[in-house]
Every structure is written in structure tokens, then in C-alpha cells.
Amino acid sequence: MLIVQCSWCQERMKKPDHLVYKSKHNALGIPDNMRQYVRPAGELHDVPLWDFVTPPPPSNPQLPPPFPTGAPTQSALDPWTGRFLSHTLLEPAPPVSQQLVPLILTNTATVPAHLYSQPGTDRQGQLRHPEHNVVGIPDNMRQYVHPVGELHDVPVRDFVVPAPPSNISTPKKRKCEARQYEDRLYIKKPPNAFMLYLKEQRPKVMAELNTTGSAAINAVVGKRWRSLSKDQQAKYFDQAETESCRHATEHPDWSTKENYGKKRKRTRNRTSSTASASEPKQEAQQAKRLCVTPAQTQPSSSYSVVKEPLKQPQRQPTVTNLPHQQSACVQLQNTQTTADAPVCQVNPVLPASHMDFSASASLASSAPVQLQKEAPFVSDTNEALLSVVEQLDPLLTSEQFQQPSSPLIGPQLSQTSLASPVYCALSTLYASPDTFFKNQKEPIGFADIQHDIWPILPVTPQPDTLSCSNTPKYSPISPFSLENSSPSKLLDSFVAPTECQPMSPVFSETAKYMMSLLNDLEPGPFAQHLQPSSPQAGWSSPESDQSCRPPNHSFLQTLY
DNA sequence: CTTCCTTTGAAGCGC
DNA sequence: GCGCTTCAAAGGAAG
Known part of the structure; x- marks a missing residue:
């Protein structure tokens, strides 16, 4: 230790x-x-x-x-x-x-x-x-x-953290644990959500109660745990999932049965003193049977759209919970199990067959959607877009578009073909995110668009993916990736055909709006970069894939 | 020195 | 599939 x-x-x-x-x-x-x-x-x-x-x-x-x-x-x-x-x-x-x-x-x-x-x-x-x-x-x-x-x-x-020097003080350890550590074959279980919460809360409760008795502390923490909302607990379930995944990555052949019965063998002698303690446990177990398990609940997200309880298994997320999934900047493009590809993916890449556009489609049609308060963009398309105008107007006229240091703008821009209005719109959207977020006090509008379209921008599927399942994968494109990408390449990513999959309505709506916004731009330092030398310059959709173009691709072309 | 206590969740085990 | 058991953490208490 x-x-x-x-x-x-x-x-x-x-x-x-x-x-x-x-x-x-x-x-x-x-x-x-x-x-x-x-x-x-x-x-x-x-x-x-x-x-x-x-x-x-x-x-x-x-x-x-x-x-x-x-x-x-x-x-x-x-x-x-x-x-x-x-x-x-x-x-x-x-x-x-x-x-x-x-x-x-x-x-x-x-x-x-x-x-x-x-x-x-x-x-x-x-x-x-x-x-x-x-x-x-x-x-x-x-x-x-x-x-x-x-x-x-x-x-x-x-x-890799080097092994600690031998003179570092070793914390108090039980002999049995010492033996376990001596036995390198003993691999401990990964902590579950409650254990993570317990670990976090123990010092606080210890200070509050002014006691070091773990039994009393654990009882208090357990009570607090039960009082947490599902969203609050979701944080710890996420952490536990990550830990479990990490554990599985490092010990692919390990299972809990290897520890079963090895630590100690004791006979649970539930006496009257423990009967009261087991009572809430029974209640909890009963509640567990009645309620959706935490792992299946909607994880907390500032951008999640809440429609209905998830009907699909957790590992097959729909677009409904994609805003949470947006946290996956870029999924693994290859599911091979190698030293560079962790063996497990908590939330596997979303195959097209699992894409449920109902949520985003409802956004485009302004269908009523139950929303979390942090998601103004998806609350109502028109109102949200108007709010985005307010967010973007000062941005579009800000000095950041003239800063040559920005990777998206400045001198480099003039050296690059910028024909795609979609790209222009998106480069505007993503321009200098650091600057934007530094100046952004309210995490709404602009940022919400980003979070909404981020996880569902289509990219060209990978060959190995195609050969395996013919299902394209959706690679979120982070603003930071955009910063490092050339316009034409980004355009490839945005509009390349993805096995005839329709572009996300959210993305389409966003692109459409961005185009309308750009069309209203007055000529200026930034707007001049929007005038391509050739209307098709930089628009590098492969002609060979014309027959397999998603419907919204033509829509995007009409934006010219 | 070893196990218990005490909590919840995950997983194994036996029926 | 159900119910029970074990083990993850922690450190004082008890045997």
C-alpha cells in the first residue's frame, strides 16, 4: 500500500x-x-x-x-x-x-x-x-x-507510477491482507457504488460524529446513501462501472468467484442484535426488486432529455440518453482486444440499428418533451434557437475571430479552403472553445448545442466495422478535435456517407440554423473567410458514395 | 492475531 | 429464478 x-x-x-x-x-x-x-x-x-x-x-x-x-x-x-x-x-x-x-x-x-x-x-x-x-x-x-x-x-x-520506495511508511494492514498481497494471485473485487460513496463519506462522517468506529460510520453512510436521489447515486454507479471496467481490463480472466470463500469462512449468526440491522436490508432488497436498478436508471446529466424510462438495456443506449453518452468524446473505433484497446467498453459504440431518433426527431418537430432544467436547447427548438442567437451574436462579433492565435481562425484560415457552410457554421460553433467557456457564465444555449450535436455527428464508418456488421459508428467530434483538423477533413467527417444513415435531426437543425445565421452576417473579418473561391472547394464528399448518401446530405448541399 | 461489526451492491452458490 | 452467502472498505472492539 x-x-x-x-x-x-x-x-x-x-x-x-x-x-x-x-x-x-x-x-x-x-x-x-x-x-x-x-x-x-x-x-x-x-x-x-x-x-x-x-x-x-x-x-x-x-x-x-x-x-x-x-x-x-x-x-x-x-x-x-x-x-x-x-x-x-x-x-x-x-x-x-x-x-x-x-x-x-x-x-x-x-x-x-x-x-x-x-x-x-x-x-x-x-x-x-x-x-x-x-x-x-x-x-x-x-x-x-x-x-x-x-x-x-x-x-x-x-x-506508470514507479513502485514506492521501501522507506515509505506502510499503513496498518491486517495479517490476512498481508498474506493476500504476498499471494500475488489474490485480486480484490472492484468497489461497488456504495463502497465508493462510503469511501468518500467516511472522513466527513467521522469528523461529524467524532468517532472512528467504522460500524457506526457505515450505518450513517448507509442511511445517507438511501436518502440520495437516483441522479446523485448515478455518479457513483458511473465510477463503479469505470472501476469495474478498469479491473476487467487489467485482470481479464479474473472473476469474483476466485475470491469466494478465500477471505474468511464465518457462519453468519444473525442474533437479535443484528436482526434490526437486517431489517432495513430486507427493505432495501425488497425495494431493489420493485425499483429499477440504479444501473438502469438515467444517469445524471446536465443535458439529458427525459422522455420515458429506458426500455432498452443499459448497454444499448438510445439517443435519449446520448447526452450522457456524449461524455464519450470518441469511442473506440476498433473493438479488438489488444494492449491498446481495453477489453471492455462500458457503453459500446452506438450502432445504427440501435439509433433511436425519436427523441431528436421530436426536437425538430417541437414535440413536447420532458426536460431537465439544464437543457434549454432541446426544450423547444424555435425558442432554443433564438436563445442561441443571443448567445452567438456577441460571439460572432467578438475579437476572438480575429485572433491569429486561434487554431480555427486567423491567418491559417486564409490558407485553407473553406467552402463548406456547414464547416463554417461548425467552426463558428466550436471556435475557440476555451475562450468561449471562459467567458461563458451561463452554461446554456451555445454549449447545449455543442453537447447535443457532439455525440451524434456522423463519420465515415471504419472498414473493420463495415466488414463485421455493416453498422456505422458515430464518432463524436469534440471541439478540441476540431481545433486540430483541417476544414476539408472535418467536412469529410461531417458529411461522409454513413451507410445511408440519416443525419441526426439535431445536427441538421443546428446546421440549418447556423447557415441562416451565417447568411445574415455582415461582411467583416470573419465573414470574408466564408466566401470560398469555388462553391465546391473543400467540399470533398466522395462522388463514389453518391448513391449511398444520407438523406440529409442533399439537404446540406441545398444550403449552398 | 483473527474475526466481528456495519453498510450496499455485485456476484457466486445451491436448490 | 430465488434466497442466501461472500466480499469489497474501514478501524475499533471483542474473542
Whole structure:
């Protein structure tokens, strides 16, 4: 067991010394000698994401130092310009003093969607992982990271934490546990939702009750747990799912039966003293039978649309709960089980056959939908769009569209073909998200559009997917991915045919609205970039796929 | 030194 | 399928 002081909350924790779990308390920070190789790549549910910095060509002395041992083969081409990236374009890593970030490192969450769109090719010199067809973790960096599970579908990796020095004080351990740890075959069960809640609440209750008796504390926490709403509990069920997934990833052959009966063998002698304690348990069990299990309940989400109780199994989410699923920035594009592809996906990629557009369709038709208060965009299409106008107007005229430092605008823009109004609209939508969110006080409107369309933007299905099931997968495109993508490639992602699947009505409505908004733009620094040299320039829908075009593709073309 | 207590949820086991 | 048991965490109490 390793005593770790969380660099996020300063809480001291005990961790198994062989592993540091993925959690907010896993915030050991990026090792100093690794900082030069990673860059911030956005956030996923408030959790900062980091990705590897693609190494520059060694000839440029202004560029960061090469990777530790042997430069990886990935090139550092700017998808915008086709030129090698200058390290000055990369966001600087936060200073070491800001070691408050949870170290969530993923090599797929931040891969621009266009890199998936042409599997097997080598556009702009981008080499892909030979098995997963994505830009993978550089080979010589793999030794430094290990999978720690998934965070809302996104495979998460963390830096390998070296074994603690022997002089670190070992917390009090029971002998039996010591024996268990000596026996490396003993693998503990992953904690369930309540255990996670218990772990979180124990220090608080301990302070409130001014006692260290676990039995009393657990009783109080158990009572509080039962008083939590389903939404409040959902947070812990999500965490438990992540932990379970991480556990399954690390121990694919393990099951709970391996521990069954190994810890201790005792005969439960329920006396009268425990009868009262078992009473609420029976009630809980009865309630469990009567109620929807927490795992099947709607997880808490600021953007979820509540229509009816889920009728499908949890692992086959409908668009109804997609806003929650949006947390999956980018799903795994490959379900192969390898060292780079966690063996389990909590929320597997949504196949088209499971897409239920009823919810989003109802949005387009303004059908009444029961809403959570945080989802104004989906409450009423017209009103929501009007609210978006209010949100976007100041944005469109703001100085950020003239800032050359923005990856989406500025000088680079003029070097790039920007023919697609959809792209323009979406680039507007996503332009400088950091700036926007910094200035955005109310998390409504603009952000809601993002969250609504984010998870359901269609992309070209992957060949392996097609060969397996002919079901396209929907790859959410994060604004951070957009930042790193060229317009034409993004356009590929947005409008490429996806096995005749209709584009999400939410997306269509959004694109339609954005077009109308752009049409009303007065000529200006930003608007001039909307005038393409050729109406078709940059619109790179493959002609060969014309016959298999989703209905809304023609709609989008009519937007010209 | 080992097990119990105490909680909920997940999973195994036996019928 | 149902009911019961075990185990995840925690640390003091009890045997």
C-alpha cells in the first residue's frame, strides 16, 4: 500500500503500491520528465485530457527535444497547413506548480475524427497504429503508460507510477491482507457504488460524529446513501462501472468467484442484535426488486432529455440518453482486444440499428418533451434557437475571430479552403472553445448545442466495422478535435456517407440554423473567410458514395 | 492475531 | 429464478 497525497485535493490516501487507479484522486500529476511529451487536449466531463505531443523533425533547433529513446515514427504535420508543427503552436504544458490535474491520458479521445475517415491511408504523412488505424501511443512511450479503464467510453491511460520506495511508511494492514498481497494471485473485487460513496463519506462522517468506529460510520453512510436521489447515486454507479471496467481490463480472466470463500469462512449468526440491522436490508432488497436498478436508471446529466424510462438495456443506449453518452468524446473505433484497446467498453459504440431518433426527431418537430432544467436547447427548438442567437451574436462579433492565435481562425484560415457552410457554421460553433467557456457564465444555449450535436455527428464508418456488421459508428467530434483538423477533413467527417444513415435531426437543425445565421452576417473579418473561391472547394464528399448518401446530405448541399 | 461489526451492491452458490 | 452467502472498505472492539 502506498501513501499518496493527492495533488488535486491534498487528501492523503492509501493506494495499492502496484497500481494507481484512475480517479480524481489519481492526480499524481504528470511526471516532470514527461511533461514535454504531452499537451492538454481538452476536457471530458471536467476531467482534463492529455495527449502525446507528436515529435517534430529533429532538424529544427527551435523544436522541443525528441522522445526519450528513439524518435517515434509519427510525424508532426499540421493538418491545417501540411507543414510541420512548430512547438509554439502547441499549448504549453501547465507549470509543475499546477499539478492539480487528474492525469487522464488517452490517445484516442483526441484523435481528430478525420484521421479515422481514411483508414489504411497515410494522408499527410500521419502514420497510424497498424492495428487500430488511429494515431497510437508512440511505441517508445508505451512503457510509461498503462490502461486504467475507461471514462465514459473513452479508454483512459495513466502514467506508470514507479513502485514506492521501501522507506515509505506502510499503513496498518491486517495479517490476512498481508498474506493476500504476498499471494500475488489474490485480486480484490472492484468497489461497488456504495463502497465508493462510503469511501468518500467516511472522513466527513467521522469528523461529524467524532468517532472512528467504522460500524457506526457505515450505518450513517448507509442511511445517507438511501436518502440520495437516483441522479446523485448515478455518479457513483458511473465510477463503479469505470472501476469495474478498469479491473476487467487489467485482470481479464479474473472473476469474483476466485475470491469466494478465500477471505474468511464465518457462519453468519444473525442474533437479535443484528436482526434490526437486517431489517432495513430486507427493505432495501425488497425495494431493489420493485425499483429499477440504479444501473438502469438515467444517469445524471446536465443535458439529458427525459422522455420515458429506458426500455432498452443499459448497454444499448438510445439517443435519449446520448447526452450522457456524449461524455464519450470518441469511442473506440476498433473493438479488438489488444494492449491498446481495453477489453471492455462500458457503453459500446452506438450502432445504427440501435439509433433511436425519436427523441431528436421530436426536437425538430417541437414535440413536447420532458426536460431537465439544464437543457434549454432541446426544450423547444424555435425558442432554443433564438436563445442561441443571443448567445452567438456577441460571439460572432467578438475579437476572438480575429485572433491569429486561434487554431480555427486567423491567418491559417486564409490558407485553407473553406467552402463548406456547414464547416463554417461548425467552426463558428466550436471556435475557440476555451475562450468561449471562459467567458461563458451561463452554461446554456451555445454549449447545449455543442453537447447535443457532439455525440451524434456522423463519420465515415471504419472498414473493420463495415466488414463485421455493416453498422456505422458515430464518432463524436469534440471541439478540441476540431481545433486540430483541417476544414476539408472535418467536412469529410461531417458529411461522409454513413451507410445511408440519416443525419441526426439535431445536427441538421443546428446546421440549418447556423447557415441562416451565417447568411445574415455582415461582411467583416470573419465573414470574408466564408466566401470560398469555388462553391465546391473543400467540399470533398466522395462522388463514389453518391448513391449511398444520407438523406440529409442533399439537404446540406441545398444550403449552398 | 483473527474475526466481528456495519453498510450496499455485485456476484457466486445451491436448490 | 430465488434466497442466501461472500466480499469489497474501514478501524475499533471483542474473542
